[in-house]
Amino acid sequence: PQEVVLHEGAWARSTMEVRIAEGGAGMGLEATIFGRRESGELFTHGHLRQHLRLFLGDELLLDDLACIDAGALAAGPVLGTHHASGLLWAVREGVFDEALSDDVLEALGEESEVWSGVSVPEKSLMLVRVVASHPERLMRALRRAWAFLRPSVTGRPARFPRIWMT
Numbered sequence: 738p739q740e741v742v743l744h745e746g747a748w749a750r751s752t753m754e755v756r757i758a759e760g761g762a763g764m765g766l767e768a769t770i771f772g773r774r775e776s777g778e779l780f781t782h783g784h785l786r787q788h789l790r791l792f793l794g795d796e797l798l799l800d801d802l803a804c805i806d807a808g809a810l811a812a813g814p815v816l817g818t819h820h821a822s823g824l825l826w827a828v829r830e831g832v833f834d835e836a837l838s839d840d841v842l843e844a845l846g847e848e849s850e851v852w853s854g855v856s857v858p859e860k861s862l863m864l865v866r867v868v869a870s871h872p873e874r875l876m877r878a879l880r881r882a883w884a885f886l887r888p889s890v891t892g893r894p895a896r897f898p899r900i901w902m903t
Contacts, residue, residue: 739900740768740821740872743807747783755828759794762829762891766879770872771810771820780820783807791862793828798862819850821875825865825882827890833863837889841865844885845878853878 743749757763767789772780784806791799810820827833838855841863845853850870857863865882869875884895 740770740876742770742773743780743783743785745772745778745780745782745807747780747785749784750786750788752788754790754792756792757794757828760830761793762827764825764827764883764887764890766823766825766883768821768823768872768875768879770875771805771807771822774820780807780810789824789826791826791828793830793861796861798828798859799826799864819852819868819870821869821872823867823869823875823879825867825879825886827863827865827886828861829890830861832860833857838863841882841885844881846881848874848878850874851878853882 741751755763755765769785769787772778785803787803787805789799789801790797838857841855842853845865845867851867851874853865853867855863855865863886865879867875867878869878880897880901884897887893887895
């Protein structure tokens with residue numbers, strides 16, 4: 738779950754396919770940082786192709802392909818002044834309802850320079866997308882959403898993995 742940092746001139750490809758057994762549940766988090774602004778490095782030249790496929794049993798729940806060109810990002814209409822983007826996904830048997838989506842939005846909280854949204858494109862799939870001006874703000878928001886959702890998705894308490902602390 739550590740952030741992927743795209744340096745100036747990077748041409749990257751990321752493909753992830755997750756298969757969750759019927760009756761199972763799972764959560765995942767991806768965070769991408771475009772450039773290293775604190776070091777004065779922007780991401781104005783390069784490309785990212787990011788592909789995520791999620792299955793519950795044999796059912797394809799999500800086939801998400803993003804092709805991101807640094808030039809388009811630098812122009813500003815996609816992320817504005819933000820350069821950190823993340824996705825939290827949750828899959829389980831059963832239905833994610835509108836009330837839970839509202840609760841997740843509330844758990845995300847309001848933080849300056851952070852935009853977020855929650856969607857349920859399939860009854861067994863919830864997506865939380867966050868865009869932020871700083872990687873730390875992005876990760877705080879995603880971790881809040883993860884901590885809120887984990888008990889209801891997996892039936893386990895929300896204890897952050899040790900790797901997140903490094």
